[in-house]
Amino acid sequence: MAEQESNVYTEIETGTAEDQVWVGLTDFEKLPERSLWLHGVNKTMALGEVSTAYFKNPITGGMIEFTHEVIVYEVGCAFGWSGDAMLGRQDRRIFKQKSCPMGARCSNKKTG
Numbered sequence: 001m002a003e004q005e006s007n008v009y010t011e012i013e014t015g016t017a018e019d020q021v022w023v024g025l026t027d028f029e030k031l032p033e034r035s036l037w038l039h040g041v042n043k044t045m046a047l048g049e050v051s052t053a054y055f056k057n058p059i060t061g062g063m064i065e066f067t068h069e070v071i072v073y074e075v076g077c078a079f080g081w082s083g084d085a086m087l088g089r090q091d092r093r094i095f096k097q098k099s100c101p102m103g104a105r106c107s108n109k110k111t112g
Contacts, residue, residue, distance in 0.1 A: 050070075
């Protein structure tokens with residue numbers, strides 16, 4: 001059977017200052033307020049560190065834990081991880097912040 005891959009790309013433009021966007025993007029304690037599925041990580045991210053991400057199980061409503069390695073971490077710019085997900089799939093996400101004339105732009109690219 002051929003391996004399947006899917007990609008999701010999300011981008012949000014905001015008139016918010018870059019430093020405020022970065023603070024909001026990396027405030028993992030408030031993830032449940034901003035995300036339907038991703039509800040937290042167990043420690044501060046740092047390049048090469050292994051952390052656990054907590055996702056809401058869409059069937060049971062409980063939490064699912066996935067271990068990820070931080071593959072990108074540049075303060076004020078980007079962070080991302082890679083690791084196993086459900087059903088033999090990989091979860092690779094990279095969150096980036098870019099400057100734009102009206103403020104900051106955030107993007108989220110998910111491969112898996």
